[in-house]
Amino acid sequence: MKIIHAALLAGLLILTGCANIKPDAGEPFPATTTGNLPQAPLAKPYTPFFPEGPLRPITAAQAAAMGVAATAPPADLWERIRRGFAMPNLETDQVSDREQWYATRPDYMQRMTERSSKYLFHIVEELEVRGMPTELALLPYIESAFNPQAVSSAKAAGMWQFMPATGSDYQLKQNAFRDDRRDVLASTKAALDYLQRLYGMFGDWHLALAAYNWGEGNVGRAIARNQKSGLGTGYLDINMPAETRLYVPKLQAVKNIVANPERYRTELPLIENHPYFQTILITRDIDVELAARLAGVKLEDFKALNPSVHRPIIMAAGTPQILLPWDNAAVFQRNFEAYTKGQYASWTAWTVPST
Numbered sequence: 001m002k003i004i005h006a007a008l009l010a011g012l013l014i015l016t017g018c019a020n021i022k023p024d025a026g027e028p029f030p031a032t033t034t035g036n037l038p039q040a041p042l043a044k045p046y047t048p049f050f051p052e053g054p055l056r057p058i059t060a061a062q063a064a065a066m067g068v069a070a071t072a073p074p075a076d077l078w079e080r081i082r083r084g085f086a087m088p089n090l091e092t093d094q095v096s097d098r099e100q101w102y103a104t105r106p107d108y109m110q111r112m113t114e115r116s117s118k119y120l121f122h123i124v125e126e127l128e129v130r131g132m133p134t135e136l137a138l139l140p141y142i143e144s145a146f147n148p149q150a151v152s153s154a155k156a157a158g159m160w161q162f163m164p165a166t167g168s169d170y171q172l173k174q175n176a177f178r179d180d181r182r183d184v185l186a187s188t189k190a191a192l193d194y195l196q197r198l199y200g201m202f203g204d205w206h207l208a209l210a211a212y213n214w215g216e217g218n219v220g221r222a223i224a225r226n227q228k229s230g231l232g233t234g235y236l237d238i239n240m241p242a243e244t245r246l247y248v249p250k251l252q253a254v255k256n257i258v259a260n261p262e263r264y265r266t267e268l269p270l271i272e273n274h275p276y277f278q279t280i281l282i283t284r285d286i287d288v289e290l291a292a293r294l295a296g297v298k299l300e301d302f303k304a305l306n307p308s309v310h311r312p313i314i315m316a317a318g319t320p321q322i323l324l325p326w327d328n329a330a331v332f333q334r335n336f337e338a339y340t341k342g343q344y345a346s347w348t349a350w351t352v353p354s355t
Contacts, residue, residue: 084134
């Protein structure tokens with residue numbers, strides 16, 4: 001009998017322990033400090049719950065309904081993104097319309113997702129560090145189709161589509177030699193800082209996204225008008241331009257396709273759950289073509305990772321680092337140190353004298 005009692009007690013401990021794994025749901029996402037920007041509410045750290053009193057058995061149905069921490073890493077980056085979905089779903093006719101639009105353009109989806117493979121891992125990493133929903137990693141699909149060289153008719157640039165003034169507000173340098181609105185690292189940091197700030201202002205991710213597209217002042221005034229009229233103040237309640245009205249449904253449609261590509265007869269390219277690039281420090285001016293050659297990468301691939309450089313030379317004083325594919329970083333370092341075939345830079349910057 002003692003053996004049976006011990007086995008029963010061990011089973012009860014295991015079953016009850018399963019009930020303590022699921023974290024609190026609905027907690028706000030944390031923000032990082034960025035200068036004097038307002039911070040979004042910080043999420044409470046997860047604290048394990050230990051029951052008091054005698055242990056009680058639970059049913060199989062109760063155990064099945066409880067969240068259990070994954071014991072294996074995601075097979076690929078898409079699965080990792082799916083695990084981090086945390087925004088409420090939007091279900092409107094506009095979402096269905098955009099789902100149909102993307103699903104009937106497989107070539108466009110293929111080009112867009114393949115282009116994103118260079119940048120998605122870094123964006124997902126940054127979102128997870130900040131505790132933000134991983135749906136936001138899909139936002140550049142809506143903004144620029146993940147093209148860091150994209151420029152809109154309104155002069156917004158980069159894969160996060162920063163306007164010149166907003167870029168300056170978030171310390172994105174814009175001069176004759178570089179435009180950080182196109183820089184992968186700098187623009188991603190600025191975009192996530194901005195989104196956190198907007199979420200802190202409105203307390204709602206859909207409103208934050210509307211403000212990212214339309215401007216925080218416009219969204220704030222639209223909410224104020226509805227409050228004055230006694231109307232609702234949610235994303236679906238306020239009046240906004242057609243472009244902004246379709247903005248969140250586009251993101252929701254891409255999210256739905258990523259969540260269940262088979263349903264939409266879409267095939268997502270494999271993106272490994274591994275960094276695509278490394279950061280390499282630059283200690284002297286160097287021609288862009290020479291840097292690509294020393295790294296053993298095609299010039300267009302080099303420019304895709306370093307799109308902020310829009311001159312034929314990289315000025316070490318203004319651009320102290322470059323991004324290279326993971327396996328090419330060591331190749332560049334070795335070739336850079338061994339290079340003896342001439343000067344590194346055939347161009348230079350010259351300040352015209354006042355006379």
